[in-house]
Amino acid sequence: MATVRQGKxxxxxxxxxVEGARVLVTVLPDDExxxxxxxxxxxxxxxxxxxxxxxxxQLLQT
Known part of the structure; x- marks a missing residue:
């Protein structure tokens, strides 16, 4: 999970x-x-x- 602060x-x-690593980002709007x-x-x-x-x-009761 992540948040956006000042555009980052x-x-x-x-x-x-690692520097330059590719990541997949899914934006979750608050209303969803x-x-x-x-x-x-x-x-x-x-x-x-x-x-x-x-x-x-039932097994726990025996």
């Missing part, structure tokens, strides 16, 4: 990049955050609300 892209975490949170939640619900995993809860 600044990484939020340090990274070892809600869309991506909702899209992620649907995927998480599919994984966590899985009746097949109930067998593991």
């Amino acid at each position: 892209i600044e990484l939020l975490e340090s990274a070892e990049l 955050n809600y869309f991506w949170l909702e899209a992620s939640q649907a995927s998480l619900d599919t994984v966590w609300n899985n009746a097949e995993d109930d067998v593991y809860a």
